[in-house]
Amino acid sequence: MPRLAFAQSFWDGYESLEKPIRTGVRKAMAKFQSMSVAQLNADKGLHLESVKDARDVRMRTIRITDFWRGVVLAPDDGSDVFLLVNVLPHDDAYDWAAKRLYSANLATRALEVRNAVALDELTPLYETAARSAPRLLFADVSDGTLRKLGIDEQVLRAARSFVDKGQLEAFSTLLPEDQLEVLQYLAEGFPPEEVYRDVVAIRRPADAPAEPVEDLATVIANTPARVHLVTGPQELEEMLEKPFAAWRIFLHPSQRRIAYRLSYTGPVQVTGGPGTGKTVAALHRVKHLLDRSQGGRILLTTYTNALAASLRDMLGLLLDDDERLLARVDVTTVDAYANSVVRAKSTTTPQPIGDREQRQLWEKVVKQLDLPFTAQFLAQEYRHIVLGQNIRDLDTYRGASRRGRGTGLGPSRRQVVWSAVERFEQLLRERRETTYLRICAEAADHLDKEPAPYSHVVVDEAQDLHPAQWRVLRAAVPAGPDDLFITGDPHQRIYDSRVSLGSLGIATAGRSFRLRVNYRSTEEILAWSARLLAPVSVGSLEGEGTDSLAGYLSLLRGRRPQACSYTTQQEEIEALVERVKTLLIQGLAPHEIGVCARFNLALDAAEKKLKAADVPVLRVKGQTPQRAEGVRLATMHAMKGLEFRAVSVLGVNEGAVPFAREVTPREADPLQHDADLIRERCLLFVACTRAREALSVTWSGAPSPFIPNAA
Ligand SMILES: Nc1ncnc2c1ncn2[C@@H]1O[C@H](COP(=O)(O)OP(=O)(O)OP(=O)(O)O)[C@@H](O)[C@H]1O
Numbered sequence: 001m002p003r004l005a006f007a008q009s010f011w012d013g014y015e016s017l018e019k020p021i022r023t024g025v026r027k028a029m030a031k032f033q034s035m036s037v038a039q040l041n042a043d044k045g046l047h048l049e050s051v052k053d054a055r056d057v058r059m060r061t062i063r064i065t066d067f068w069r070g071v072v073l074a075p076d077d078g079s080d081v082f083l084l085v086n087v088l089p090h091d092d093a094y095d096w097a098a099k100r101l102y103s104a105n106l107a108t109r110a111l112e113v114r115n116a117v118a119l120d121e122l123t124p125l126y127e128t129a130a131r132s133a134p135r136l137l138f139a140d141v142s143d144g145t146l147r148k149l150g151i152d153e154q155v156l157r158a159a160r161s162f163v164d165k166g167q168l169e170a171f172s173t174l175l176p177e178d179q180l181e182v183l184q185y186l187a188e189g190f191p192p193e194e195v196y197r198d199v200v201a202i203r204r205p206a207d208a209p210a211e212p213v214e215d216l217a218t219v220i221a222n223t224p225a226r227v228h229l230v231t232g233p234q235e236l237e238e239m240l241e242k243p244f245a246a247w248r249i250f251l252h253p254s255q256r257r258i259a260y261r262l263s264y265t266g267p268v269q270v271t272g273g274p275g276t277g278k279t280v281a282a283l284h285r286v287k288h289l290l291d292r293s294q295g296g297r298i299l300l301t302t303y304t305n306a307l308a309a310s311l312r313d314m315l316g317l318l319l320d321d322d323e324r325l326l327a328r329v330d331v332t333t334v335d336a337y338a339n340s341v342v343r344a345k346s347t348t349t350p351q352p353i354g355d356r357e358q359r360q361l362w363e364k365v366v367k368q369l370d371l372p373f374t375a376q377f378l379a380q381e382y383r384h385i386v387l388g389q390n391i392r393d394l395d396t397y398r399g400a401s402r403r404g405r406g407t408g409l410g411p412s413r414r415q416v417v418w419s420a421v422e423r424f425e426q427l428l429r430e431r432r433e434t435t436y437l438r439i440c441a442e443a444a445d446h447l448d449k450e451p452a453p454y455s456h457v458v459v460d461e462a463q464d465l466h467p468a469q470w471r472v473l474r475a476a477v478p479a480g481p482d483d484l485f486i487t488g489d490p491h492q493r494i495y496d497s498r499v500s501l502g503s504l505g506i507a508t509a510g511r512s513f514r515l516r517v518n519y520r521s522t523e524e525i526l527a528w529s530a531r532l533l534a535p536v537s538v539g540s541l542e543g544e545g546t547d548s549l550a551g552y553l554s555l556l557r558g559r560r561p562q563a564c565s566y567t568t569q570q571e572e573i574e575a576l577v578e579r580v581k582t583l584l585i586q587g588l589a590p591h592e593i594g595v596c597a598r599f600n601l602a603l604d605a606a607e608k609k610l611k612a613a614d615v616p617v618l619r620v621k622g623q624t625p626q627r628a629e630g631v632r633l634a635t636m637h638a639m640k641g642l643e644f645r646a647v648s649v650l651g652v653n654e655g656a657v658p659f660a661r662e663v664t665p666r667e668a669d670p671l672q673h674d675a676d677l678i679r680e681r682c683l684l685f686v687a688c689t690r691a692r693e694a695l696s697v698t699w700s701g702a703p704s705p706f707i708p709n710a711a
Pocket of ligand 1: 275641
């Protein structure tokens with residue numbers, strides 16, 4: 001009996017196939033599981049036939065319906081795996097199949113596909129143009145080095161004709177996958193040794209023979225990132241039946257290497273720009289840890305309740321809704337977890353209050369004590385220094401480092417600040433109120449006194465956690481192998497938190513990894529958004545040094561983002577309504593469209609106009625999961641962790657982004673001023689990078705100074 005495998009290229013289009021075609025796929029695939037090769041060849045219904053003038057002699061088509069054909073790669077070397085690579089309308093299928101050539105990469109040994117016909121046609125044209133070019137893209141890399149990195153003769157010839165990155169990108173849909181990635185990394189300036197390590201070595205099987213001639217079944221087994229071998233009829237049925245999510249099966253080698261490493265000696269840090277699959281890596285790590293530690297419990301945290309709900313759904317999908325496994329994982333936010341710890345331990349349960357109420361309370365303190373400080377200054381001092389360092393008494397505060405604060409405080413002024421802290425806490429007690437960070441501090445105290453409840457803690461969206469929250473996580477798991485697995489992107493830090501993970505007992509040195517391939521947004525969206533952050537440097541996730549967005553790649557290409565100016569807000573919103581209507585006509589579902597603004601007020605105006613145009617809308621509140629249909633309207637903060645096929649960012653006006661009230665005046669504290677501006681930039685960056693295919697950024701009047709070219 002032959003075996004059956006599916007290429008990712010097949011799944012890319014499977015979701016959008018109509019039901020009768022999917023039924024046809026299912027029926028055809030069942031035959032591959034019940035017939036011998038001879039029977040398959042003879043089966044009239046399947047009609048397995050070779051493709052005339054195909055560049056790859058193994059190319060076959062099969063009948064799916066009267067009008068649709070499957071494209072299959074059939075072994076011709078005595079091996080037994082058939083690979084379904086695409087399903088297309090009849091003529092397109094033959095055209096697609098005739099031009100494609102599958103081959104084993106010389107270095108990674110994985111299966112790749114190229115458009116061999118287009119490469120042959122286009123390369124000579126580029127070569128002619130290249131002859132008069134002053135400089136070629138890969139001038140500094142020798143043929144020998146390229147070959148060692150797996151570049152074969154046809155691709156080498158094309159690569160030698162590229163003048164710049166734009167030309168490489170123009171070829172990106174034609175080139176074999178691993179070779180393209182090698183060229184992209186080299187084009188970004190990565191040295192060949194690093195490219196070998198990060199692209200080739202992680203894919204190449206440890207036992208690869210010196211000679212790369214291998215049968216199709218072996219080459220397929222070498223390609224887990226793009227090909228999935230079906231183990232049996234039940235798996236086949238489930239894969240074709242369930243809504244298919246590629247991330248469940250096709251991990252990038254860099255994701256797989258990180259998520260399925262047998263064990264780490266201590267905390268692990270995984271960083272990566274937006275959409276690089278950090279959440280996906282975290283979920284797969286949970287799966288691995290569940291398999292490895294029999295009976296151990298896992299805490300999986302993220303930033304908001306809405307994100308926790310979506311993580312829970314994704315984990316269910318990844319674990320096939322296995323209740324036994326799911327029961328061993330608590331998926332929640334750090335605040336909710338800390339709250340549950342405190343509730344379980346105390347008889348009284350003070351109410352946590354939000355930022356605005358805290359600000360009002362600090363104002364009261366300033367007034368009552370007639371202090372020479374602003375409420376804003378005291379709130380920041382309390383957050384960053386007192387709670388940040390878990391300071392409980394004046395003596396400790398007197399000796400505390402105030403690194404990161406831009407104003408000096410001598411001993412007598414510290415005493416005055418401390419009196420304000422005591423009064424603030426006293427007011428909270430009197431009102432039977434508290435703050436989330438105080439709850440975290442209390443929870444960490446409780447947890448420190450008892451055996452840690454979890455075997456492993458996995459943290460997603462780690463960039464915004466405050467030291468008090470990290471202390472909870474540190475105390476929830478015993479220090480040791482596989483204790484903490486942390487994913488985050490410091491470029492998406494949108495709350496004012498500063499941490500030094502090392503000082504919190506979470507040292508990740510030697511266990512830090514970076515994901516570089518963006519699976520969400522087009523290269524155009526990514527590049528445009530990255531320019532928002534270009535003028536600044538962003539502190540690293542672990543708190544030492546800085547991070548950078550250099551070297552991120554996207555697998556997708558699309559339209560350039562639109563940045564548009566309007567005279568009035570009314571015109572801007574009218575244009576938004578038109579844009580949303582066009583997207584709906586183009587076939588996007590309402591929930592695949594996100595509209596976002598810095599303030600709820602702008603969203604109110606957009607909501608009114610969209611409703612008036614009969615467009616269903618739904619306001620996203622950061623804390624609550626919502627499943628109903630409707631175009632999503634969210635503030636920039638509530639966009640964290642979400643994604644949409646199309647995103648419109650509204651009201652990116654001067655004065656709104658950055659929002660003047662949220663930026664500490666330079667005179668009050670120059671360091672805080674700079675940090676606030678970076679945070680506001682990151683906020684716009686987060687909003688823009690939620691878009692998969694289409695991004696529009698608009699403003700009325702003067703634009704935000706963050707808009708590239710408008711600054
Ligand atoms: N290996 C993969 N194959 C296919 N799709 C993937 C893969 N990894 C991630 N994705 C998809 O890419 C998108 C982004 O992934 P994910 O949310 O994990 O990224 P992230 O790095 O956590 O993003 P962000 O930091 O911007 O929130 C998701 O739609 C996810 O399903």
